[in-house]
Amino acid sequence: MRNTYLWLLQLITGILIAVLLGVHMVLMHLDAILGFFGVDATKITSWESMIERSNQGIWAGLYIALLAVVLYHALNGLRNVILELTPSVRTERVVTRVIVAFGIVTFVFCSYVPIALLSA
Amino acid sequence: MDKNNLITFKVQRYDPEHDRIPHFQEFMVPSGKCLTVLEGLLYIKENLDSSLAFRASCRMAICGSCGILINNYPNLACHTQIEEFHSDTLTVKPLPNLPIIKDLVVDLIPFFNTHKSIKPYILRQDAEEMEKPTAEYAQPPRALETLLQFTHCIKCGICISACPTSASDRLFLGPQALSQCYRYCTDNRDEGEKERFPMVDTDHGVWHCHLAGACSEACPKGVDPALAIQLLKRRLVSRAVALGKKQQPSSTVPSPAETKPKLPFPGFTVK
Numbered sequence: 372m373r374n375t376y377l378w379l380l381q382l383i384t385g386i387l388i389a390v391l392l393g394v395h396m397v398l399m400h401l402d403a404i405l406g407f408f409g410v411d412a413t414k415i416t417s418w419e420s421m422i423e424r425s426n427q428g429i430w431a432g433l434y435i436a437l438l439a440v441v442l443y444h445a446l447n448g449l450r451n452v453i454l455e456l457t458p459s460v461r462t463e464r465v466v467t468r469v470i471v472a473f474g475i476v477t478f479v480f481c482s483y484v485p486i487a488l489l490s491a
Numbered sequence: 492m493d494k495n496n497l498i499t500f501k502v503q504r505y506d507p508e509h510d511r512i513p514h515f516q517e518f519m520v521p522s523g524k525c526l527t528v529l530e531g532l533l534y535i536k537e538n539l540d541s542s543l544a545f546r547a548s549c550r551m552a553i554c555g556s557c558g559i560l561i562n563n564y565p566n567l568a569c570h571t572q573i574e575e576f577h578s579d580t581l582t583v584k585p586l587p588n589l590p591i592i593k594d595l596v597v598d599l600i601p602f603f604n605t606h607k608s609i610k611p612y613i614l615r616q617d618a619e620e621m622e623k624p625t626a627e628y629a630q631p632p633r634a635l636e637t638l639l640q641f642t643h644c645i646k647c648g649i650c651i652s653a654c655p656t657s658a659s660d661r662l663f664l665g666p667q668a669l670s671q672c673y674r675y676c677t678d679n680r681d682e683g684e685k686e687r688f689p690m691v692d693t694d695h696g697v698w699h700c701h702l703a704g705a706c707s708e709a710c711p712k713g714v715d716p717a718l719a720i721q722l723l724k725r726r727l728v729s730r731a732v733a734l735g736k737k738q739q740p741s742s743t744v745p746s747p748a749e750t751k752p753k754l755p756f757p758g759f760t761v762k
Contacts, residue, residue, distance in 0.1 A: 372688070375731040378698045378724075454694050458662040463694055 381447055384440040391437040425488035434485045439478060446474045498522040498573060500531055502543065503584040504594050513591070515582075516540075522573055528581065529557050529568035532595075545595035552711055555647030559595050560584040565649045567711045586652035588661075602648050605664055609672040609690050614683025615740065626743040628680040634741075641674035641719055643712045650706035650716050662695040666706035669697055670719035676726060682740045688727060697723050 397404055398415055405411075414420050424430040450470045454463055497519045505513035518539050520531045529547055536543050548554040550569045557568040562582050573581065589597035613628075615621050650666040651657050657665050672691050676684050691697045697720060706716040729735030 372692055372727070372731045374692045374694065374696065374698050375727045379728060379731065451694075451699070455656070455660040455663075455699060458660050458695060 377447060381444060384444040387436070387440045388444055391433060391440065394433065395437065422488070425485065428489065431485040431489050435482045438481050442474050442478055446470050496522045498531070499580040500535060501580060501582045502532075502535070502595070503582075504543075505585075505591055506593055507591075524574065526573050527569055528559070528561055528571045528573060528583065531573060531581070532568060532583070543595075544593040553645060555645035558586050558647040558649045558652070558711075560586055560652065565652045565709050567647060567649070570711050586648055588652050588654065588657045589648060597648070599648055602651060602665070602667070603646070605668045606646060606671060609664070609668050609675075609687055610683055611671045611675060613675065613678065613681050614686055615680070616682050620743065624743075629741045629744045630679055634679040638674050638677050640714055641670050641716075643714050644671060644674075644716075645712055647711065649709050649711060650714075653705040653709035655703050655705060656699055656701050660695055660699060663699055664691060664693075664696050666700070666716035666720060669700070669723060670706075670714065670716035672697075673719040673723040673726070676723070679738055679741045684726075684730070688730070691723065692727060697727065700724075 402415065405415075450466055453466050457466075498521075500518045500520050501515050502518060503513050504510070504516045518535045520534050520539075522531075527550075529550060532543070532545050533547070536545075545559065545568070546556040547569065548556040552567050552570040555567070558565060559568050560583070561568070561571055562576055562578070563584075565586055568583075583595065585591050585595045585597045589599065589602065592598050613621075644667060646667065648667070650670075654663070654666055656663045669691060672687050675681050676687055700717075700720045702717060702721070704717045707714070707718065710716065726735075730737075
C-alpha cells in the first residue's frame with residue numbers, strides 16, 4: 372500500500388497548501404482584502420511586525436509546515452513525472468534517492484531561518 | 492461491392508525483414524453500403540496484395556482480433572463501417588503503444604502477460620472447494636450488476652492504444668488490466684485482494700492513471716475502464732485507511748434437491 376499512502380499524502384498536502392498558502396497570501400500580499408474586513412494590514416509587512424511574528428512559535432510552525440507540505444507535494448509530483456517519462460527499475464531507485472536527499476537538504480536548510488528567528 | 496464507387500485505403504506497411512521504417516501503400520477498394528473496414532482489408536488481401544498482414548477472426552466484434560487505427564482513431568475493423576467517415580480516403584495503421592510484428596499486426600504478448608499478472612480469475616481461501624468443487628458460489632443479481640459491464644472486455648487492446656499514459660510509460664499496467672483487477676476484486680465470490688493489490692499499487696500501476704478517459708471513449712464494447720480505475724483507487728484507499736465495508740466472500744449454494752423433469756424429446760415427424 373506504499374503508493375496508496377504516497378498518493379493520499381499528495382492529496383492532503385495539496386489541501387494544506389491551499390490553506391497555508393492562503394493565509395500567507397492574504398497576510399502578505401492581499402492587504403486590500405483584510406482592509407475590507409476592517410483589519411489594518413499596512414504594518415504587517417514592516418520589519419518590526421515580521422520580527423514580532425517570527426518570535427512566536429505558531430508562526431514559525433506555520434512556515435515550517437508550509438515548507439514541508441510544498442516540498443513533499445512538489446517533489447513527489449516531480450518524481451511521478453520523471454518515472455513516467457523514464458520507466459526503468461534502475462531509474463526509479465536513483466530518482467527516488469536523489470529526490471529524497473534533495474528534499475531533506477532543502478527542508479533542513481530552509482527551516483533553519485524561522486528556527487533561528489525564534490531566538491532573535 | 493459497388494465497383495464504380497472506389498475508396499482509397501492508405502495502409503501502413505512494415506516488414507521488419509525488409510523495411511527500416513514503416514511506409515504507406517494506397518489501394519483502391521470498391522465501396523458500398525454497410526461495408527466494413529475489415530471487408531475492405533479482406534478485399535485487398537484477396538484481390539490486390541496477398542502479402543498484407545492483419546488479424547481477424549469472428550467478424551462480429553466478439554474476438555477482439557481486428558483492432559486497428561482507422562483515421563487515427565482506434566477501433567475494431569469489423570465494427571467500423573466505411574461510410575461512417577464520409578471520406579474518399581481511409582488511413583489504416585496498426586494499434587499504437589504496442590510493438591509491430593508486421594503491417595497491421597501488433598505483438599499482444601506483453602499485453603496478455605500484464606493481464607495475466609493481475610490474476611484474472613476467482614481466488615478463494617477455501618482451496619479444497621476450489622480444487623474439487625461441490626457446489627456453485629452464490630452471486631445475487633445486485634452483486635453481478637456492480638461488475639457486469641467490466642466482464643464485457645474482449646481484450647482487444649484498443650484501450651491501451653488510446654491511453655496517453657501507456658504512450659509515455661511503457662511499464663504502465665494499462666486500463667485493461669486495471670479494470671479487470673477491479674472486476675475480480677469487486678466480485679463477491681472473490682478473496683484475492685491481498686494478492687492483486689501489490690500488483691496494481693506500484694509506481695506504474697493504478698496511481699499513474701491521468702484520468703484522460705480515452706480508454707472509455709475508445710472501447711468498442713462500451714466498457715468504462717476509467718470508471719473501474721477510479722473505483723479501484725477508492726477501494727485501495729478504503730483498505731489503506733481501514734474504512735469501508737469489507738465484503739464477506741459468498742458461500743456455496745447447495746444444488747437444488749429436486750430438479751424439474753426434463754421435457755420429453757419430440758418424436759420424429761417423418762417416418
